[in-house]
Amino acid sequence: MPTAQPRAQATFTGGFNAEALSDFLQSRDEPGWLVQQRREALAKFEAASWPTLRDEEWRRTDIRALKLSAFAPPSHGEPGSAARAAVEPMRARLASHSGTGLVQIDGTIAQRPDTVGLPSGVVFLDFDTAARQHPELIRRYFQTQAVSTDADAFSALHGAFFTGGVVLYVPRGVKLETPLYHLIGLTTEGSVDFSHTLVVLEEGAEATLVQETTSVARQTPGLHVGAIELIQAPGSRLRFVNIQNWDSHTWHFSRERALVGKDAQLQWTVGGLGARLAKVNQEVALTAAGANAQVNGVMFTTGRQNLTYITRQDHQAPNTTSDLLYKGVLKDSSRIVWKGMIRVEKDAQKTDAYQKNNTLLLNDTARADSIPGLEIEANDVRCTHGATAGQVDEEMVFYLQARGVPRETAVRLIIEGFFANVYDRMSLESVQETLREAVETKLSI
Amino acid sequence: MSDKVLKINDLHVAINGKEILKGVNLTIRQGEVHALMGPNGSGKSTLSYALMGHPNYDVTQGTATVDGVNLVELEADERAKLGVFLAFQYPTSIPGVTLANFLRHAVTNVRNPNRKEGEDLLPMRDFRKELKASMDELGMDAEFARRYLNEGFSGGEKKRAEVLQMSMLRPAFAILDETDSGLDIDAVRVVSEGVNRVAAKAHTGVLVITHYQRILNYIQPQFVHILFGGRIVESGGTELVTKLEQEGYDWIRAKYPLEAQIEDELEANATGALPAAAR
Ligand SMILES: Nc1ncnc2c1ncn2[C@@H]1O[C@H](COP(=O)(O)OP(=O)(O)O)[C@@H](O)[C@H]1O
Numbered sequence: 178m179p180t181a182q183p184r185a186q187a188t189f190t191g192g193f194n195a196e197a198l199s200d201f202l203q204s205r206d207e208p209g210w211l212v213q214q215r216r217e218a219l220a221k222f223e224a225a226s227w228p229t230l231r232d233e234e235w236r237r238t239d240i241r242a243l244k245l246s247a248f249a250p251p252s253h254g255e256p257g258s259a260a261r262a263a264v265e266p267m268r269a270r271l272a273s274h275s276g277t278g279l280v281q282i283d284g285t286i287a288q289r290p291d292t293v294g295l296p297s298g299v300v301f302l303d304f305d306t307a308a309r310q311h312p313e314l315i316r317r318y319f320q321t322q323a324v325s326t327d328a329d330a331f332s333a334l335h336g337a338f339f340t341g342g343v344v345l346y347v348p349r350g351v352k353l354e355t356p357l358y359h360l361i362g363l364t365t366e367g368s369v370d371f372s373h374t375l376v377v378l379e380e381g382a383e384a385t386l387v388q389e390t391t392s393v394a395r396q397t398p399g400l401h402v403g404a405i406e407l408i409q410a411p412g413s414r415l416r417f418v419n420i421q422n423w424d425s426h427t428w429h430f431s432r433e434r435a436l437v438g439k440d441a442q443l444q445w446t447v448g449g450l451g452a453r454l455a456k457v458n459q460e461v462a463l464t465a466a467g468a469n470a471q472v473n474g475v476m477f478t479t480g481r482q483n484l485t486y487i488t489r490q491d492h493q494a495p496n497t498t499s500d501l502l503y504k505g506v507l508k509d510s511s512r513i514v515w516k517g518m519i520r521v522e523k524d525a526q527k528t529d530a531y532q533k534n535n536t537l538l539l540n541d542t543a544r545a546d547s548i549p550g551l552e553i554e555a556n557d558v559r560c561t562h563g564a565t566a567g568q569v570d571e572e573m574v575f576y577l578q579a580r581g582v583p584r585e586t587a588v589r590l591i592i593e594g595f596f597a598n599v600y601d602r603m604s605l606e607s608v609q610e611t612l613r614e615a616v617e618t619k620l621s622i
Numbered sequence: 623m624s625d626k627v628l629k630i631n632d633l634h635v636a637i638n639g640k641e642i643l644k645g646v647n648l649t650i651r652q653g654e655v656h657a658l659m660g661p662n663g664s665g666k667s668t669l670s671y672a673l674m675g676h677p678n679y680d681v682t683q684g685t686a687t688v689d690g691v692n693l694v695e696l697e698a699d700e701r702a703k704l705g706v707f708l709a710f711q712y713p714t715s716i717p718g719v720t721l722a723n724f725l726r727h728a729v730t731n732v733r734n735p736n737r738k739e740g741e742d743l744l745p746m747r748d749f750r751k752e753l754k755a756s757m758d759e760l761g762m763d764a765e766f767a768r769r770y771l772n773e774g775f776s777g778g779e780k781k782r783a784e785v786l787q788m789s790m791l792r793p794a795f796a797i798l799d800e801t802d803s804g805l806d807i808d809a810v811r812v813v814s815e816g817v818n819r820v821a822a823k824a825h826t827g828v829l830v831i832t833h834y835q836r837i838l839n840y841i842q843p844q845f846v847h848i849l850f851g852g853r854i855v856e857s858g859g860t861e862l863v864t865k866l867e868q869e870g871y872d873w874i875r876a877k878y879p880l881e882a883q884i885e886d887e888l889e890a891n892a893t894g895a896l897p898a899a900a901r
């Protein structure tokens with residue numbers, strides 16, 4: 178592919194070069210195959226073109242202010258007691274609603290999951306340990322099926338420098354009743370997060386994983402370049418939640434894709450609360466008959482935040498269903514972009530696909546862009562989409578006020594109510610609580 | 623506690639710059655029952671909304687006071703805290719907000735008028751118990767509390783829910799805007815008994831807005847008023863109800879030709895434009 182802007186090419190990589198990769202590898206004890214993969218990804222990164230507003234996916238996502246030179250590859254550092262204290266409230270909340278969990282602070286493991294109670298064969302580990310202990314698992318699934326390092330500069334950058342993250346593997350027929358959690362915290366100035374999430378469910382397996390990111394308010398920019406891979410064998414059931422709640426100086430880039438096999442069910446909930454700017458590609462592929470995916474989105478933005486979600490529902494086989502509902506509330510001069518695509522392959526007859534985006538604008542300076550899309554090759558399908566954008570209904574506010582509820586509370590209740598049909602689709606208390614608290618905090622700023 | 627007085631004095635109200643009420647005078651003391659009747663479009667709901675503080679209803683002249691405090695200056699929630707309650711003719715649906723959650727906020731705020739935003743709500747257990755008792759009295763299923771406010775409620779369910787709210791909020795003054803319309807006679811009885819029960823407990827002053835005698839057989843008014851052409855033209859006792867039921871409004875038209883002219887204009891509009899909140 179010809180490169181559009183050779184001039185920008187020379188500089189965009191910042192400190193993410195071969196030398197930095199060598200230093201980075203020195204501090205890690207990684208198997209050769211993984212090192213090789215990183216080197217290949219780095220080559221792709223250096224050859225990639227830096228996204229500009231002229232690229233279709235980036236038209237509404239302005240990253241000209243992002244300077245990679247301001248960041249260095251992730252490094253290890255022992256989280257101090259202050260760092261631990263900063264993420265403790267989130268950890269405690271997650272722990273109170275879940276089983277065991279993994280906590281990662283500034284790129285280092287701060288709490289390993291207690292795997293003693295887990296059924297045998299289940300792997301629930303930080304990525305580095307998993308790569309050492311279960312290389313066959315990682316080699317088979319890691320960036321081979323769901324997410325690739327070829328997508329763009331960020332996917333290549335992630336492939337070269339990914340650090341931390343979580344691996345969950347559930348063997349055939351094993352059903353994990355209690356949710357597991359993964360908390361990622363950033364507490365120091367300028368620190369970056371390059372986590373990789375890999376979930377593999379074998380046939381008939383069941384699991385719930387709740388992942389949350391958080392960072393203390395920082396003065397200098399932060400950076401997340403991540404990826405999520407969810408791979409489901411026939412008949413498996415996965416509930417996956419990822420809530421992005423970085424501070425407002427952090428740039429967030431994420432490539433996410435689920436492969437849902439025959440008769441498998443996925444419920445995937447994303448929360449978009451934090452970050453200065455986020456660009457997320459969230460994709461579900463229904464790869465075999467009977468696969469079903471429910472995608473839920475809850476976004477709340479304030480200030481000058483800009484969150485962009487590019488979603489895909491890939492129907493590759495007959496009798497598959499997908500149902501996406503994204504709901505966003507926008508305050509101040511924030512902006513949410515949702516660009517959705519339902520793609521139905523020729524063979525995917527009897528597809529039933531749905532996508533819907535509702536937004537609520539709290540100020541006239543906020544802006545929501547909803548761009549649904551359909552690409553249908555099969556002829557016997559049901560695909561529907563819808564988008565609405567509106568303001569808080571003053572009749573509702575008046576009704577609540579007439580019952581003694583002060584205006585602020587009334588608006589809060591209406592916003593919570595706006596999200597309720599997403600909450601109703603999932604039934605995870607901790608997630609509702611997280612989102613509700615975040616909404617409350619952000620409303621009162 | 624001494625009885626409060628709601629005093630409406632020369633109230634003029636405009637919607638979108640158009641004057642609908644042209645000097646309404648009415649005084650309601652706690653414990654009294656008043657009925658307000660009038661043709662469709664005469665401004666009965668306008669009076670209700672204006673008293674409750676709907677932002678689209680501009681009070682251009684006059685006052686409405688509760689014990690000397692002018693409501694006109696206050697936000698709707700402050701009026702509610704002063705003890706004013708409106709059972710809406712067309713209650714608004716609020717998706718995702720359960721009746722119970724909403725009512726817990728409402729009751730907490732109304733019972734603790736000096737409460738600061740964010741302070742504790744009524745203890746869940748006490749609240750639930752009280753809510754259940756009120757719902758039982760109104761023959762409402764407990765499941766109702768978990769439903770989203772007015773979402774998909776039938777006409778009768780909405781009216782019952784309004785009276786449930788009244789019974790939880792125990793207002794000093796309650797305006798019932800056509801609470802009987804769309805209800806069958808059994809439902810009218812249940813709802814009326816509910817109103818009477820609260821009124822007895824809270825010593826509520828009630829303003830019943832209606833077209834029909836039947837609700838007034840249950841909630842018996844001491845005073846009856848006729849709103850016509852933007853003013854209260856007649857006030858009296860229940861004999862007015864009987865007269866309207868038998869003769870309609872022709873005698874009013876004949877007696878108040880000037881108001882009749884205004885009324886014709888209002889009614890002509892009324893067929894086209896329902897109040898904003900009536901959507
Ligand atoms: N939102 C509105 N915009 C314009 N006119 C309105 C609006 N709401 C009510 N009106 C007018 O006000 C008059 C009184 O209406 P309303 O108070 O609803 O009467 P009632 O309750 O007595 O039937 C009617 O003529 C109606 O057309």
Ligand SMILES: [Mg+2]
Pocket residue numbers: 666667668711799800
């Ligand atoms: Mg009316």
